[in-house]
Every structure is written in C-alpha cells, then in structure tokens.
Amino acid sequence: MTRHKWLVVARNEYRIRTSNIRKIRPYFPYLVIVLLAIYVSFIAPRLFSLFIDDILAFIITYAAIPIVQIILFMVFFYFIIIPITNTLKEVQTEQLEIFLAAPIKPSDVLLGEFLGVMPFYAIVVTVIAGSFTALMTPMQLDLAQIAITITIFVLTFFSALWIGTVTASILRTRLGKTARGKDVGRALALIIALPMIALMYAIMGGGLLQALTDPQTSGMVRTVLSVLPSSWGAEVFIGFASNPGNIGATGFETLTRFGGLVAFFLAALWLGAKAANRAYSLEATTFAASRARPDGVFYKTVRRLGGGGPFGTLLVSMFKDYGRRLENLSKIFYMLGLLALLNIFLIQPDDPEGILVMTAFVLPLLSAFVVGEVTLRGKEALFIYKKAPSGIGRLVKARLLKGWLIVVPISAVVTIATSLINPKNTLAFLLINTGLVVLMVAATVIFVLGLFLLNPAFSDKSGNLFVNIMIVMQALPFGTFLIPLIILREVFDLGLYATLSYVTVPLSWLMGILLLYLGKRKLSRIE
Amino acid sequence: MKVVIRTDKLSKYYGKHGAIKAVDELDLEVYEGETFGLLGPNGAGKTTAVRLLNCIIKPTRGTATVNGHDILKEEVKVKRVTGLLAESPGLYEKLSAYEFLEFMGALYDVPSNVLRERIDDLLKLFGLHDRRDDLLEGYSRGMKQKVLIAAALIHDPPILFLDEPTSTLDPRAALMVKDLIKKLANGAGKTIFICSHILPIVEELCDRIGIINQGRLIALGTVDEIIAQTRTKTLEEAFIAITGGVEEKELLAWREHRRDEA
Numbered sequence: 001m002t003r004h005k006w007l008v009v010a011r012n013e014y015r016i017r018t019s020n021i022r023k024i025r026p027y028f029p030y031l032v033i034v035l036l037a038i039y040v041s042f043i044a045p046r047l048f049s050l051f052i053d054d055i056l057a058f059i060i061t062y063a064a065i066p067i068v069q070i071i072l073f074m075v076f077f078y079f080i081i082i083p084i085t086n087t088l089k090e091v092q093t094e095q096l097e098i099f100l101a102a103p104i105k106p107s108d109v110l111l112g113e114f115l116g117v118m119p120f121y122a123i124v125v126t127v128i129a130g131s132f133t134a135l136m137t138p139m140q141l142d143l144a145q146i147a148i149t150i151t152i153f154v155l156t157f158f159s160a161l162w163i164g165t166v167t168a169s170i171l172r173t174r175l176g177k178t179a180r181g182k183d184v185g186r187a188l189a190l191i192i193a194l195p196m197i198a199l200m201y202a203i204m205g206g207g208l209l210q211a212l213t214d215p216q217t218s219g220m221v222r223t224v225l226s227v228l229p230s231s232w233g234a235e236v237f238i239g240f241a242s243n244p245g246n247i248g249a250t251g252f253e254t255l256t257r258f259g260g261l262v263a264f265f266l267a268a269l270w271l272g273a274k275a276a277n278r279a280y281s282l283e284a285t286t287f288a289a290s291r292a293r294p295d296g297v298f299y300k301t302v303r304r305l306g307g308g309g310p311f312g313t314l315l316v317s318m319f320k321d322y323g324r325r326l327e328n329l330s331k332i333f334y335m336l337g338l339l340a341l342l343n344i345f346l347i348q349p350d351d352p353e354g355i356l357v358m359t360a361f362v363l364p365l366l367s368a369f370v371v372g373e374v375t376l377r378g379k380e381a382l383f384i385y386k387k388a389p390s391g392i393g394r395l396v397k398a399r400l401l402k403g404w405l406i407v408v409p410i411s412a413v414v415t416i417a418t419s420l421i422n423p424k425n426t427l428a429f430l431l432i433n434t435g436l437v438v439l440m441v442a443a444t445v446i447f448v449l450g451l452f453l454l455n456p457a458f459s460d461k462s463g464n465l466f467v468n469i470m471i472v473m474q475a476l477p478f479g480t481f482l483i484p485l486i487i488l489r490e491v492f493d494l495g496l497y498a499t500l501s502y503v504t505v506p507l508s509w510l511m512g513i514l515l516l517y518l519g520k521r522k523l524s525r526i527e
Numbered sequence: 528m529k530v531v532i533r534t535d536k537l538s539k540y541y542g543k544h545g546a547i548k549a550v551d552e553l554d555l556e557v558y559e560g561e562t563f564g565l566l567g568p569n570g571a572g573k574t575t576a577v578r579l580l581n582c583i584i585k586p587t588r589g590t591a592t593v594n595g596h597d598i599l600k601e602e603v604k605v606k607r608v609t610g611l612l613a614e615s616p617g618l619y620e621k622l623s624a625y626e627f628l629e630f631m632g633a634l635y636d637v638p639s640n641v642l643r644e645r646i647d648d649l650l651k652l653f654g655l656h657d658r659r660d661d662l663l664e665g666y667s668r669g670m671k672q673k674v675l676i677a678a679a680l681i682h683d684p685p686i687l688f689l690d691e692p693t694s695t696l697d698p699r700a701a702l703m704v705k706d707l708i709k710k711l712a713n714g715a716g717k718t719i720f721i722c723s724h725i726l727p728i729v730e731e732l733c734d735r736i737g738i739i740n741q742g743r744l745i746a747l748g749t750v751d752e753i754i755a756q757t758r759t760k761t762l763e764e765a766f767i768a769i770t771g772g773v774e775e776k777e778l779l780a781w782r783e784h785r786r787d788e789a
Contacts, residue, residue, distance in 0.1 A: 008633040012619065015630075019621035019662060094617025100583040101613070102634040103606040283584050284541050 005104045006112040013116020032123060040130035048134045055135055064241075068234035069225040070208075072156060074199060075128065076230035079121065079160035080167070081192050087168035088189035093176035096282055106276035114165045121161050129153035132237070139244040148247075148258060149240065152233035159229065159265040166272040169279035177282070180290055187330035194337045201345035229264045232257040290324070306401065315398045322373075322402065331369040332410065338362060339414050343421065353496045355418045359437050360481045360504070361473075363411050367441065367448045368472045371403040372465070374449060375456035382526060396449070396520050403445040411441040436500050443508035448472055450515025453523050480507045531686055531718050532557035532580065536589035539575050539742075545587060549575040551742035552589065559685075562712045562719040564733030566726070568770055572742040573722040574614050577688050580720070581611050594686060607635065610679035612672075614690040614722075620664035624655055624674050627663060628681055635682035642681075649677040652707075669700030676704065680711075687711065690722045701728075708732055730762050740770045 018025050048055070058064055099109050129150050136149065171188075175181035202208040208221075225231045236257045239250035247254065295303070299316050306312030322328050339362060347354040374395075375382060385391035415437045419430045451472065457465035484503040488494040494502075537553040540546075550572045557563045567573050578584045580593055582602040590597060596604040619627055625646055632642040650656040653673040663671060672695065679687060689708070693701040709732065711717045723729050729736055730750050738746040738753070746753050746769050750762050757765040 003633060005634065008630065011633075012622070012626075012630045015626055016619055016621045092617065094615060095619065096617070097578075097583060097611075097613045098617060098631070098634075101581045101606060101609075101611045102631075103603040103636070104634055281584075282578065 005108040006115065009099075009104075009109055009112020010115035013113055014119065017117060017120065029119070032119075036123065036126050036130070039127065040134070044131050044134035045137060048131065049138060052138050056139070065234055065238045066222050066225055068237060069228070069231040070199070070203070072230045072234050073225065073228055074196065076156060076160045076228070077196060077199075079157050080164040081196070083117070083161065083164035083168040084171065085189045085192060087172050088175075088185040088192070091172050091176040091182045091185040093172060093282070096173070096176075096280060099280060100282055106280040107273045109280055110166065110169060110272065110276040113169070114162055117165070118158070118161065121157065125153055125157045128157075136237070136241055136244075139241055141240055142245045142247065144247050145240045145244070148254065149237060152236060152258065152261060155261050155265045156230055156233050159261075159268045162268050162272055166275055166279060170275060173279055173281050177284060183326045187326035190327075190330050190334045191337075194334065194341075197338065198341050198345075201341045205346040229261060232261050292320075302405070305405070306398070311394060311398065314394060315401060318398050318402050319405075322370075322406075328369075328373065332366070332406070335362070335366040335369065336410070336414070339418075343418055347418070350422055350424070355415060355433060356436065356496060356500065358418075359411065359415060360440065361477045363407070363414075363437070363441050364444050364448070364472045364476050365469070366410065367403065367407050367444045368452075368469055370406050371399060371445055371448045372452045372457075372468060372472075374399050374452050375458055376460055376465075378458050379526060382523065386524070386526075392520065392524050396453070396516070396523070399449055400446065400516075403449060404442060407441055407445050408438055411437050432497070436497070436505065439505045440500070440508060443505065443512045444472075444476065446512030446516050447476060447508060450512060450517070450519040453519025454515060456522075456526065476508075480504050480511070528558040528561075530556045531559045531594050532563075532591065532720065534576075534580070534589065534591040537576070537579060537586055537591050538588040539572075539579055539584065540587040548572075548742040550579065550586075550739075553739075553742075553744055555737060555744060555747070557718060557720060559718055560712070560716050561734040562708065562721065562732050564729035564736040565720065565722045565739055566724065566729050566736050566766065567722075567739040568724060571739045571770075573724075573739060574690055575742075576739070577611070577690050577720070577722055580605075581609055581688060582606055607682070608684055608686055610682065610684040610687045612675050612679045612687075612689045612692055614694075616675050618663050618671055618675065621662060623660045623662055624650060624666070624677075625659040627674060628677055631678040632681045637682050645681065645683075646677075649680060653677055669696050672696055672700065672704065676707065684717075686718045686720065688720045688722075691725075692721065692723070693728055694723070694725060705732060726762050726766060738766065738769050745769055 015025075018028060021028060024031070099106075132153065133146055133149060136146070141149070171185065175185040199208075226235075236250070236254050239253050240247075243249035295316070299319065302319050303312035303316045306315035339358070342358055342362065347358055382395075385395040388394070412434050415434045416430060419425050419433055448468075451468055455464050455468055457468060459465075481499070481504045484507070485496065485499040488499050488503065532555065534553045534555045537550060537555075538548070539550040540548050553572075553576060565573050565576060575584070579586050580591055580598065582598050582605050585599070590599050592598070593605045594608040596608065598605055619630070622630065628646045628649065629642065632646065637645065646659075647656065650659050653676070655670060655673060655677075658666075658670075663674065666674065672692070676689075676692070679689075692708070693704050696704060705728065708719060708721070712719050712732075719732075721729065721733060733750070735747070735749050736753065737744050746756065746765075748756065753769075754760065754762060754765050757768045759765045759768055
C-alpha cells in the first residue's frame, strides 16, 4: 500500500526537526504528552487558582475583551512570523529540486511541511489553551464552553501557522534563486519583528492598556482589533466567562464569532493549497544581475578619508561590500527603529538622563552589528589579508575606521534628535550629551572589534556570535556603566555625568584598546 | 533501436520577449540502453534541458517524450521512469543516509518491504553501510554524492539523468562513480543521460554526445564523428572549435600592453 505523500513529507520534516534528539525520538511524543498532561491537569489549575479573584474582577471590566484580543493577536502574529523569519534567515531552494523531480503534488509538499512542524507549535498551543482553560474552569464553564474555547485556540493559532508556512514557502521560491533575493530575505527577517516590538513597547510604556480601560480612548483600537480573526475568539471567551454554564446567553455572538473563525481557517487552508504551485517552482524569476556603478561622492570621500592611496581603496572596498548587503543595512534600520520606539514609548522627554542610559545599552548592539561581521564571511576571507603584506594591520585599521565612520555619525544624530525632542534642553546640554555619546560609542567600536577578533564567529550560526553579542549587550554596559554608576552614587554621591566622564568613557577606551591588541594578536595566529 | 527520449523543438526562454534563450529548439533522440552525453560550457543550457526533461520546469515552446510519456501531459509518469542526480542537489543534512534514502523511496512509492532491502543493497554497494546511521552533515563531499546517486537509483528507474556527476569529486570517488555508470549502462541496461563540461568523462562513458552552446545543439554524434566533423584531433580541440575559445596569442596580451606603456 502506498503512503500519502504529505505524510511522507511530514515524517521527513519531523525527523529533521528532531535529529538532535534522535536517541529519545521514539519516546519523545509520549514524554511531551505526559508533561503537558501534568501541566494542564495539575500545575495550571493550581497556579491560576491563586489569582482567581483578580481574574473574576478583571473579566467584568471594560478592558477585558481588548486586552485578551491583544494577547491573542500577539500570539497569532508570532505564529505567522516565526516560519517566515526562519525561512528568510536562510533561504534554501536546493531541496526543491528533490520534490519537483518526484511524483508529488506541490499541495502535498506544503501540507507535509506544515504538519511536520505542527507538533512543536502544538506544544505551545496546548500550554496556552491549557492555561486559559485552567483560568476559566473555576468559573464553572460547561463542557461545551470548554470544548469551544480549546477549539478556538487550535483554529486561531493553526490558521496563523498555516498562513506563515504558505507565505514562507512563496517567499523562499521568490527570493531563493538569486544572491540578491537571499540578501533581501535576510534583511526582511530582522525588520519583520519591529511591529511586534512596537506593540510590546506600547503595552510596557506607551499606556496602551490604560487607554483600553478608558471607553473614550479605546474606540479606535477596539474597532481595529475586532476586524482581526485572532480577536473573534476573545469575544467568545469573555462571553463564556461572563455567563458560565449558560452557552445560550451568548448564542448569537458565539455562533457568528466561532463560525467566522471556522470559515477563516477553511478559507486559509483552501487559498494556501491553491497557492502551493507558486510556492514550489524552480522557474527563474530574474536574470538581471546587480551591477556596480562608478564611484560617487560618498565613496570618493571615504577614499580620501583613508588617505587616497591603497589604504583608501581598501577602505572603500570594505564599505562597498558592507553597504551592498541589504542584510547589513537592515540591521542599521532595525536599530534606528528600535531607538525610535524606545523614544516614543519608554523614554520621557523631560528625563535628560534617559537618553544617555538608552544609548549606553542600545548603541553597543549597533556597534556589534556593524563591526561584528569582521569574521562572519569565514576564515578564507581573513586569509586574503593574512597573505597580503601587512595585511592584518591594514584589516584592523580599515575595519576600525569603517566602524567609526558608520556608528559614530549615527549615534551623534540620534542623540541630537532625541535631545531636541524636549525644547527645554539647552545647547550646552546637547553638546555635552553628544560629546559623551560619541566618546562612548567610539570606544565601544574598538571594544567590539577586539572582542570579535579575539573570539571569532566564522558564521552567523556560531555559538561565539551569541556569546559576543551577550558580552556587548550585557557585560559591557553593566560593567562600564551601570555598576560603576551605582557604586559611585552610593559611595561618593556622584551623578550620571561624573560616572560617564570619569569611569565609563576611560574604562571603555582602556578595555577596547586592550581587547583590540589581543584580538589582533589572535588574528595573526588563526589557522 | 527504441527511442526513449525525444525532444521536439524543445525551448525555454526567459526575460522580456524571451530574450534569453536558455534552451533553443532542441531536437534530440536518445536510444534505449545508451549513455548519452550533453556537453557544453557553463551556462550553455545543459541543466535547463535536464530540468525540462524531468518536468521540473515547463518549456516555453516545443515538447518532449520520455519513455513514451509526454512531458507536458504526463508529468507523473515521466517522473516515475526517471532518476535525477541534480547539479547542486539539496541534501537533508540532519537526516542519516538511511533516513534520506527511506524518504526518497517513499516519495517514489517504493513498497516498504522492497525499500528496506534496496537501501541496504545500495549502501553496501557504495561502501556506506557501516555509516548508514550517521547524519549526512558529517559526510564528505564524495560520500554525499554517493548518497545522491543512490537516491536517484532508489526506485530503479530505466532512465537516469546525471548532471555533472563527478565535478565535485576527488579522483578516487570520480573513478568509482565512472565505474558505477559503466555498470549501470552495460550490466543493468539503463539509459543514462549525462550532462558535463568535463571532456574525459564524457569521452570515456558516452556512446554518443551532443554539444550545446547558448541553448542550441550545435553538434551531435559519436566522439569520433564529432572530431571528424571539425577536422580536429581530440574532443577538446573539437569542443573549442565548435564553442569558441581564447586565441593563444591573446593569453599574455595584458602583459604586452603594460610593456608598451612603459
């Protein structure tokens, strides 16, 4: 008997995802089921029974529906972007040829890929649905209400996952055939997370939840939310919670919202299956190769800044290689977006210290994005410099200059812009802030370059990359800024500016120079 | 002799108004049991031709039959009678060799009881049986190529397409692949369609060859016939004569130019 092809693909996908746990693969599903059963039956009910009074009070508030809608929307959005982001990070079309050469329908491949990853998402869905059910059980919902609640979770999140899988497959086919397309994919993979971050910041510091509790300010948000399929279930949940054991009380609302969700799920499945032929194709989309234009004013200036000779040419080459990768530009755009969101939602315009604290914690990541790619193209790219006379020295010098020329102006502009938001800030304040930030960031660039040479990451999957990013994001700002700030405040009663001037800036430079020296030495020994 | 692959003005054009002719009016016949080589420089259209004949992409114009099945109307039947070793194939690196072949066999509907035995036989043939449970990510390039050839053979197709089968292999692995192709052609009676730009491989293995350049078939026959047609002494010379190459006097022109300036 021949097996269904989608089942073959799903099994293959599942095997790939569980290759790291091959030894326990036969028992893995049972292990997960037992753990989930323990969570849903014992842990969640006991955990949520502690808050049951608060929950009951919350259910009758005006904000209950939109807040549940927002939570569901965030998970819905997350389930859509996860498969897309995973695909875009590393767009691969090589395996397509296997499927296209085999007697299998594209819709079977799509369904198989979806079902193959579904068990892992099902774990998350079970935890969320189990938690909600545990929350609602003490309210004495009847069996039909609980069954509908669980079904709503399954339909909402699996339709999101299906949409994400179909979109990811189409993007993979569209982008995976050219180097430019793959670059676009990697660039999008990062940017796509920004809306989610914006929503999180809006909840954390933007007063979104407070606005939702106010009937006068929540109207537009409620209207927008009510259109989203992820929201329809929230209205049913709150209806059930307000009328436990009486499904008839919200019969019409339940029928329309739940029916709408079922229709949405079926429509998504049908449209996805229709789009499958587009998702699996090796037909070339473009033959236009990207071409280099003659150097303009920017590159001529960079060449001059590099002394105009061979070193200037080297510096320009580095800028070209960096700037022509959309992935690199998207990282800068992402950081700018992050800084803008922080300013909009979290930083108070009348808090002068907020700007400096923000820059101390966020700008090191920008440095890591710009300078940290020094070894990411692999050892072979470094060997080009090792082979050239005085190559290592020139590589370090050029990378440092490139880092400064990108990171320092951006940081200065961001600081000036954020300082100008509050009209009360004086020119002296603006100059001091900008000066301190420039000095800090310039030192950070040296620190990051040294660190990434000392602990090189030869691919973006390398564990060293993660370690380095953590050092840059956590150890550096805590070690050179926050901890000294606390100590100096407690012991000497010194403030933020004194800490930055006397400790943070000199310490960052000292550590940066030391790391760069060690990193350069390590680079010359890499084999 | 029975014709198993026949193309009729098979064409694949890309770009605005079909400006890029990847394959242009290809007329070709390949006979049952023969080893046919499609030879051409990089970008000549070899891989596109193979993809068209395996129903991976659709022709802009013309058609072809593979084992009597029309590539436009009988896609599934065509796919069942062909095995393909792609030029840059995608292996599932997180699968073991056994798991990968099991997956490929299931894709081609090989019955489970036959499949297990066949995987074992193929892995033994390629000397990979001891490492059948190792993940493919730990295999060398030559070993991966062996797994891919085994995957192309898993449903025992009568026609085998091998796109650059030895281009990434070391001499020892290349020799092994060459011997295997000979055995498949002579012992198992398979029709083999090889695409390559490595002339000695084609010269040694193929009964007949076709030379393709810029999408058009510009020569067809046995190696001796093509050498005779071009009035050259070797296949290499014939290939250069047909497809064009750099003149010997041009090779150091860049240096002469500098000397003139000095």
